[in-house]
């Protein structure tokens with residue numbers, strides 16, 4: 001008879017996940033599934049509303065990475081208006097997007113993952129959080145908190161209170177960027193670069209102590225998809241899509257993101273609410289791909305800023321072709337933070353940013369609009385259809401976490417196979433395995449409320465089901 | 480015009496004969512809550528937020544419709560009145576869709592302000608959330624019935640100040656809607672002059688400038704005082 005082990009993060013808020021691990025007679029893993037519910041009902045909320053409201057609506061609907069949704073939504077709106085937005089508006093949006101990536105990565109690395117990495121996966125659970133980290137290494141933890149503040153401060157000063165929903169919309173942005181704001185941002189830069197470099201050095205020196213994790217937490221071949229600029233360099237706001245395979249070969253490039261539905265398909269599996277996107281020419285499941293920090297660094301030929309380029313060259317040595325170990329998402333995040341900080345500094349010297357022409361005025365010129373950008377977790381697409389007056393008739397979102405769905409499942413399965421010991425053999429298999437499964441999911445920093453609200457560890461419930469009945473249950477509540 | 484003296488909330492105030500309790504109180508710094516009243520437009524007593532207690536009268540009276548009288552004793556802010564007002568606002572919030580966080584007027588809305596002022600931190604009634612239409616057919620403005628509280632300010636300003644009388648109210652009870660002309664889409668209205676006065680006087684996010692996103696709309700009612708004063712002083716008559 002098969003046994004079924006369920007791990008269920010206990011959460012009361014929208015996105016929640018559950019893991020089911022099926023083991024056979026001998027206790028060996030036969031399959032592992034990561035179930036997610038996402039954005040259900042969003043399309044209904046949009047229907048019948050003016051498309052101009054969408055950026056603001058999106059900022060409220062998704063509290064995890066509102067900026068990315070505001071940008072993708074604004075860009076879809078730009079397309080509906082049929083305008084090219086003023087340069088200042090584009091630069092402001094770029095700035096805020098870099099800030100968003102930086103602050104989101106800081107949260108993921110310092111608050112959520114660093115406790116595992118620095119204190120060890122097997123350190124006592126009550127200590128494995130940002131507070132434990134603070135006790136252990138105050139300076140390091142402080143720096144992490146400040147890095148996040150830096151990103152949030154930019155978003156706040158450019159976009160208005162946290163992210164003022166009215167800041168960016170179809171046609172541009174609503175407020176001019178000032179030199180006083182520039183000066184404040186510039187004053188942070190030396191500290192920010194120093195902190196990121198310190199974290200990078202620290203993580204790189206630690207990597208050797210995780211041979212098991214590197215090898216068995218999400219190490220598998222897949223395609224990688226990301227936005228790049230005209231020359232194939234790292235890009236977050238506007239560009240074309242490039243896809244590479246695990247050997248590092250370019251599979252496709254110069255793909256127009258507004259035509260994403262022609263080259264990306266979505267498959268369904270009966271065990272998950274979330275779709276499984278794939279690269280159409282390869283079919284499903286062969287066409288599954290990863291997005292986000294690891295994918296961006298694999299896809300981009302270069303970063304385009306000096307410090308990040310040096311790190312990127314070194315990073316690319318870690319794989320044969322592409323870097324396939326999902327554990328390296330962490331390292332990729334830090335390199336991206338470095339790049340974002342450099343780009344932010346660069347933008348501060350860009351005179352276009354301060355221009356007061358910030359909004360292109362136009363009325364509706366198209367019935368279908370698509371906007372995309374790189375969110376912290378990967379490529380994001382918003383696809384809108386409107387009636388002749390501009391009322392939404394349909395909305396489709398393709399979010400980063402969904403695109404990593406296949407990879408998360410594969411990682412969980414691989415991790416479970418490696419770290420789940422046969423039940424009879426030991427009584428304390430749960431904690432060790434739990435920590436690794438949690439770590440496998442953390443690599444992707446999925447935008448589930450559990451991954452951002454829980455400090456240090458995910459609240460989990462494991463149910464061991466035997467012949468349909470629960471025979472064992474292990475609960476881990478929030479730290 | 481003769482002067483009347485009356486007591487409002489324990490304070491002796493003077494008012495002109497024919498003045499409403501509402502405006503006399505406001506002139507003396509006693510601000511009675513209101514939604515349908517707007518200085519410069521006629522009063523209709525639609526919202527009932529300005530209800531007051533008048534000594535010697537059993538029924539509450541809308542202060543925007545009730546004239547002052549000599550030696551009147553009025554109370555505008557008793558616990559019972561506050562409870563009534565709170566309930567009225569809750570009814571308004573429950574009747575249509577008022578999810579402020581995704582509304583164009585979030586942060587500058589009279590209904591929202593009033594709710595905050597009256598301590599409406601939650602709505603005890605089951606929200607109805609009817610799915611009402613949004614009319615974006617006009618070139619410059621939009622109408623979202625979901626946010627309309629049927630105060631008829633738009634109807635009055637269009638009729639009394641602009642002189643176009645584009646707006647009206649059709650239907651009864653919960654089916655009441657403001658309409659343009661005989662119910663045609665706003666964009667097809669033959670009488671609308673696109674002056675935008677209705678948009679500016681609307682207390683909620685029901686009427687807005689097209690292109691505004693969440694919390695992006697701000698209203699400017701300065702024009703009304705200017706026009707009404709000019710008209711009273713006959714500035715436009717040579």
Ligand code: SF4
Nearest residue numbers: 577579582588683684
């Ligand atoms: S009209 Fe006012 S009360 Fe209604 S949702 Fe908008 S801000 Fe809130």
Ligand code: SF4
Nearest residue numbers: 627628630631633681
């Ligand atoms: S549209 Fe505005 S002004 Fe007109 S009745 Fe409704 S709430 Fe009042």
Ligand code: FES
Nearest residue numbers: 515524526527543
């Ligand atoms: S203000 Fe008097 S009834 Fe509305």
